[in-house]
Amino acid sequence: MPRGEGFDLDMMQLVISGLANGSVYGLIALGFVLIYKATEAVNFAQGDFMMLGAFITIWLANPQFLGIDFWIAVPLAISIMAVLGYLLDLFVIRKMFGQPQIAVVILTIALGFIIRFVVGAIWKHEPQLLETPFAGRELRIGELVLGFEEVAVIVVTLLLTLFLFLFFRKAKLGKAMQAASQNQLAAYYVGIPVKRIQSLVWALAGAVAAVAGVLFASKGAVDPSTGLLGIKAFAAAVIGGFGSLPGALIGGLIIGLIEPFAAYALPAGYSQIAPYAVMLLVLIFRPAGIFSQMQKKKV
Amino acid sequence: MSFLTLENVTLRFGGLVAVNNVSFHVGKGEVFALVGPNGAGKSTLFNLISRFYDPAEGDIRFEDKSILKLRPDQVPSLGIARTFQNIELFEQSTVLQNLLVGRHRHAKVGGFAQTFFTPAVRKEEMEHRRIVEEIIDFLDLQPYRDKYIAGLPYGIRKVVEMARALATEPKLLLLDEPASGLSLEETQDMIFWIEDIKKHMGITVIMVEHDMNLVSAVSDRVLALADGKELAIGTPKEVQSHPEVIKAYLGSSGLDDKKEGAKK
Numbered sequence: 082m083p084r085g086e087g088f089d090l091d092m093m094q095l096v097i098s099g100l101a102n103g104s105v106y107g108l109i110a111l112g113f114v115l116i117y118k119a120t121e122a123v124n125f126a127q128g129d130f131m132m133l134g135a136f137i138t139i140w141l142a143n144p145q146f147l148g149i150d151f152w153i154a155v156p157l158a159i160s161i162m163a164v165l166g167y168l169l170d171l172f173v174i175r176k177m178f179g180q181p182q183i184a185v186v187i188l189t190i191a192l193g194f195i196i197r198f199v200v201g202a203i204w205k206h207e208p209q210l211l212e213t214p215f216a217g218r219e220l221r222i223g224e225l226v227l228g229f230e231e232v233a234v235i236v237v238t239l240l241l242t243l244f245l246f247l248f249f250r251k252a253k254l255g256k257a258m259q260a261a262s263q264n265q266l267a268a269y270y271v272g273i274p275v276k277r278i279q280s281l282v283w284a285l286a287g288a289v290a291a292v293a294g295v296l297f298a299s300k301g302a303v304d305p306s307t308g309l310l311g312i313k314a315f316a317a318a319v320i321g322g323f324g325s326l327p328g329a330l331i332g333g334l335i336i337g338l339i340e341p342f343a344a345y346a347l348p349a350g351y352s353q354i355a356p357y358a359v360m361l362l363v364l365i366f367r368p369a370g371i372f373s374q375m376q377k378k379k380v
Numbered sequence: 381m382s383f384l385t386l387e388n389v390t391l392r393f394g395g396l397v398a399v400n401n402v403s404f405h406v407g408k409g410e411v412f413a414l415v416g417p418n419g420a421g422k423s424t425l426f427n428l429i430s431r432f433y434d435p436a437e438g439d440i441r442f443e444d445k446s447i448l449k450l451r452p453d454q455v456p457s458l459g460i461a462r463t464f465q466n467i468e469l470f471e472q473s474t475v476l477q478n479l480l481v482g483r484h485r486h487a488k489v490g491g492f493a494q495t496f497f498t499p500a501v502r503k504e505e506m507e508h509r510r511i512v513e514e515i516i517d518f519l520d521l522q523p524y525r526d527k528y529i530a531g532l533p534y535g536i537r538k539v540v541e542m543a544r545a546l547a548t549e550p551k552l553l554l555l556d557e558p559a560s561g562l563s564l565e566e567t568q569d570m571i572f573w574i575e576d577i578k579k580h581m582g583i584t585v586i587m588v589e590h591d592m593n594l595v596s597a598v599s600d601r602v603l604a605l606a607d608g609k610e611l612a613i614g615t616p617k618e619v620q621s622h623p624e625v626i627k628a629y630l631g632s633s634g635l636d637d638k639k640e641g642a643k644k
């Protein structure tokens with residue numbers, strides 16, 4: 082095999098694994114953006130939602146726990162997370178109605194800690210892997226060998242983002258969510274049940290987090306502190322413009338791609354800084370994010 | 381059948397009686413105006429009818445049914461639409477999008493179908509669009525159709541808010557100070573539109589308004605309020621010449637009350 086070609090294949094594999102990681106960041110970033118779009122609050126527990134979703138799936142599907150069939154366990158875990166999101170809004174977040182945004186932000190930070198410790202107390206702090214039916218399978222395209230999990234992660238993420246994008250553009254519920262975020266009074270008096278809509282947004286954010294958790298745990302181990310990568314996803318959402326769903330995904334993919342290449346090119350230790358350095362550069366040169374909606378709002 | 385009836389409605393904010401035992405009814409097809417000095421309880425009555433506040437006492441009935449069990453977001457589905465004194469629009473959306481959101485209660489096809497834009501959805505969307513375009517023509521909003529609200533002048537926003545209320549296809553339209561902040565010319569347009577809304581669309585209108593010129597031009601009946609209490613009800617002329625109303629506007633009775641209060 083000529084040397085140059087091997088190098089290209091290495092690059093391709095770095096790109097694919099970067100995109101797969103980036104997809105998970107992107108899905109968590111989607112959760113940030115969903116909550117932000119609909120309620121103007123930032124949910125700093127979104128990464129921990131992802132981790133919780135992963136652990137619930139592991140608990141349902143892995144043979145050492147309940148051992149339910151994978152294809153039943155996944156929709157079940159997504160539903161459980163959606164219900165948890167809904168109840169969280171109903172019994173906790175809604176009580177903060179009318180309080181400053183910062184109060185909600187701090188509440189979600191505390192919530193993240195609580196989730197981390199509760200998960201650790203129930204399922205221990207050791208890393209665990211979700212056992213999937215397609216574990217260890219490989220996809221061969223010519224000489225390129227790809228992990229099946231990584232490709233699945235990318236495909237599922239793209240489909241989910243497309244669905245959410247269309248949902249917000251076209252569906253009555255999606256439009257109602259946007260209307261409720263722009264003006265609650267006006268939304269009420271065209272007949273939108275604002276409070277229920279906000280609970281549904283939290284449910285949606287819980288479901289998306291569960292999908293991210295399933296994808297993450299099927300390609301690598303999770304432990305209760307995994308949720309901290311929510312910070313990277315936050316950077317992704319900022320890069321994407323914080324109000325844009327495709328922007329969040331692309332922000333996630335950018336961060337996912339930067340990581341392996343930074344590790345390849347920079348000395349160990351420095352490479353970890355790269356995603357945040359990019360976030361800073363974006364904030365300095367394009368403060369509204371790469372995909373900001375502010376552009377077309379200028380009149 | 382009575383259209384809208386308020387019966388002995390009272391609302392208190394702590395020690396303040398914002399609405400004090402107010403009763404009136406509005407007939408179908410009427411233009412009914414609420415007038416009175418600031419703090420008389422006019423907007424509060426609007427907020428009671430649109431279920432923003434719960435009255436402490438009394439009942440509010442629309443088409444013979446009490447509405448006091450409904451949530452605010454269920455009010456539009458009865459056919460009651462409203463505008464706000466301080467204009468509540470979706471600022472980061474265009475005029476057209478604002479009006480289309482007004483169609484919310486008429487959207488019927490399911491969410492999944494909408495996400496994938498099936499033919500049934502397309503048909504429904506075209507119907508919504510047709511109705512909204514009629515309203516845009518009626519209120520001369522064509523030049524602003526695709527403009528974002530955030531960049532529009534005050535007078536236009538007022539019209540857009542009324543247009544969105546009309547897009548819900550209401551039976552009863554509540555207009556909170558439709559002429560405040562409008563130029564003389566814009567107020568003339570507003571008079572013309574309110575007459576048309578009544579005559580051609582058959583919509584009943586209740587409005588809060590300070591501009592007596594507009595009130596006398598379009599109202600069938602007027603209710604004057606002060607300090608949450610009814611002062612007078614009747615034709616614009618009757619109410620304007622009512623001694624209690626003149627007193628309330630000149631403020632002499634208010635001064636006397638305060639003096640008496642101090643003595644006690």
